Amino acid sequence: MGVSFLSTAPSLIPMAPQPSSTPRHSLQAGRIRCNRIECNGTDEDGFRRRDVLKCVGATLGMELLASSGPFVEMAAAADLIQLRQRSEFRSNVKGTLFTAIKGNPDIIPSLLTLALNDAMTYDKATKSGGPNGSIRFSSEISRPENKGLSAALNLLEESKKEIDSYSKGGPISFADLIQYAAQSAVKSTFIASAVRKCGGNEEKGNLLYTAYGSNGQWGLFDKQFGRADTQEPDPEGRVPQWEKASVQEMKDKFTAVGFGPRQLAVMSAFLGPDQLASEALLATDPDVAPWVQKYQRSRETVSQTDYEVDLITTLTKLSCLGQQINYEAYSYPVQKVDFSKLKL
Structure with missing residues (x-):
């Protein structure tokens, strides 16, 4: 079973530089007030904002790639069938x-x-x-x-x-x-x-x-x-x-x-x-x-x-001077099996 790279994202949060002004959220009279955060984007010791975005972007890319696995496998299988048919x-x-x-x-x-x-x-x-x-x-x-x-x-x-x-x-x-x-x-x-x-x-x-x-x-x-x-x-x-x-x-x-x-x-x-x-x-x-x-x-x-x-x-x-070769020629759809007609 694959492990999502997104599961590692929370561990990156403490590495981000702390705000130099007031806390992000302060409670006053039962309400939340949002204050401006001042982060030092060039702090060499901190985790830059762009680095966080890169990490998240790469993680999302890996997630998408992983989720596309079945489609890639189907395409590869179709190519192999086509190659076998032509061969x-x-x-x-x-x-x-x-x-x-x-x-x-x-x-x-x-x-x-x-x-x-x-x-x-x-x-x-x-x-x-x-x-x-x-x-x-x-x-x-x-x-x-x-x-x-x-x-x-x-x-x-x-x-x-x-x-x-x-x-x-x-x-x-x-x-x-x-x-x-x-x-x-x-x-x-x-x-x-x-x-x-x-x-x-x-x-x-x-x-x-x-x-x-x-x-x-x-x-x-x-x-x-x-x-x-x-x-x-x-x-x-x-x-x-x-x-x-x-x-x-x-x-x-x-x-x-x-x-x-x-x-x-x-x-x-x-x-x-x-x-x-x-x-x-x-x-x-x-x-x-x-x-x-x-x-x-x-x-x-x-x-x-x-x-x-x-x-x-x-x-x-x-034998191929000036010719465009159709590498899908002579292949054909695989006959589908109708499982509803099978007697079990």
Whole structure:
């Protein structure tokens, strides 16, 4: 049981300086007369008037804070419920996407480019575009830079039907779906690499990735869950045709969204269906070549930590360019129990 700080207030009264004139109250003929009190407000040995007010103010503040406890606890409980709901839904989304990708591994390069192209429409000057799901519109997916990506979009549309069927917090946005599909595709390639290093043994490969992989680096990416879909295509001309672009054109585009040669090199798998061909082109540029070589060496190691961590970091930043994340998305009211219907 808590003890009120107000209970200590009376003990402060004797510490206050005594009046220098007549008593505060004097009895005369059965009546009370109030006299003026002269207190020395600057007496260093006394308890100043402002100190008393401060003490009382602090005490009242503590009382109010204590009385608000139940409301704070309710708010904290609501936040925890909301976090759990989002976490469970996100886990289910990943499961659905991972299963869909595992059954269609050839679609991985297109899923990566789909996520890249949806995000690369971002324009820093106007704060428009970005990973907002605009690539789902027929007028945008049919553009030259998005050639060959329709199959990836169709796969996600089918996955969305399944996801929306079990979602309790409303349909998932294409903006979230596309970026989380890229995450699942990237993790699939990481695991596939570990399996290869284990001689094709899938069980050992999964254990290797669990022990040495960078799965724990996805925390920030996972928090960025709640992008809203735009209702119109993004402007044309913002995304290069990666397979036809020069290295300088790629560098210029990456620079325009806040990236440099390092990020360009680590995202080579997103620049078309043939990662090795993309890296060979990037390696001709003196600014990008050192990073290409760094990530090639990293992929030859057991953990490939440098490559994985830099790729996850870049994808995380790319996946929320210019977007306002709704951290309450996909949560839903908890069903109340009607105790009156319970038979006791």
